[in-house]
Amino acid sequence: DAKTTQPNSMESNEEEPVHLPCNHSTISGTDYIHWYRQLPSQGPEYVIHGLTSNVNNRMASLAIAEDRKSSTLILHRATLRDAAVYYCILRKQTGANNLFFGTGTRLTVIP
Amino acid sequence: KAGVTQTPRYLIKTRGQQVTLSCSPISGHRSVSWYQQTPGQGLQFLFEYFSETQRNKGNFPGRFSGRQFSNSRSEMNVSTLELGDSALYLCASSLEAYYGYTFGSGTRLTVV
Numbered sequence: 012d013a014k015t016t017q018p019n020s021m022e023s024n025e026e027e028p029v030h031l032p033c034n035h036s037t038i039s040g041t042d043y044i045h046w047y048r049q050l051p052s053q054g055p056e057y058v059i060h061g062l063t064s065n066v067n068n069r070m071a072s073l074a075i076a077e078d079r080k081s082s083t084l085i086l087h088r089a090t091l092r093d094a095a096v097y098y099c100i101l102r103k104q105t106g107a108n109n110l111f112f113g114t115g116t117r118l119t120v121i122p
Numbered sequence: 123k124a125g126v127t128q129t130p131r132y133l134i135k136t137r138g139q140q141v142t143l144s145c146s147p148i149s150g151h152r153s154v155s156w157y158q159q160t161p162g163q164g165l166q167f168l169f170e171y172f173s174e175t176q177r178n179k180g181n182f183p184g185r186f187s188g189r190q191f192s193n194s195r196s197e198m199n200v201s202t203l204e205l206g207d208s209a210l211y212l213c214a215s216s217l218e219a220y221y222g223y224t225f226g227s228g229t230r231l232t233v234v
Contacts, residue, residue, distance in 0.1 A: 045222060053227060054126075054212050054227050055212070055214075055223070055225045056225065057222035060222055112157075112165035115164075
């Protein structure tokens with residue numbers, strides 16, 4: 012199963028952009044790239060997903076490398092509420108999914 | 123619309139007992155997955171159900187089992203509880219494989 016690699020932790024100043032990287036060098040053509048975040052004492056929360064093209068939604072942007080071996084989650088203006096563990100995972104397009112969350116990146120937002 | 127509902131929120135059981143956890147997915151979602159989260163191992167996939175069939179299973183012993191009903195509600199069962207089964211058990215539902223998951227708040231199981 013394809014896995015992802017993320018930095019253990021990152022820091023950002025409040026109201027500044029944050030770029031959270033993820034490497035997935037063994038990604039297959041049918042894998043979607045999903046990002047989730049988990050705030051303390053809560054279940055994970057869906058952030059964004061994409062296949063090949065860059066994606067934007069109200070929470071974040073997802074930039075996907077041309078070879079799809081890496082991606083970057085972009086939070087345009089970090090707030091204190093964005094402090095969480097961010098997970099990058101791969102999800103197959105159809106059928107069974109054996110998902111691997113990894114350890115994620117713990118984002119600290121500094122006021 | 124209502125989110126994913128997990129019951130109970132907290133549970134304390136004794137070693138050797140069994141436990142059943144319940145998950146009600148978002149209306150219309152046919153895929154339900156279960157995860158175990160511990161401080162040491164992080165989030166680990168248990169199993170996924172789709173239209174009452176187990177579609178995929180993680181690397182857990184046979185003491186962990188689950189099922190899905192015709193209304194997509196799902197239950198997971200852990201028999202012969204061990205101290206190491208203490209964890210947050212999370213349920214997630216989605217429309218189909220490539221859609222985002224919606225997670226419930228989880229059931230915190232403590233085995234003493």
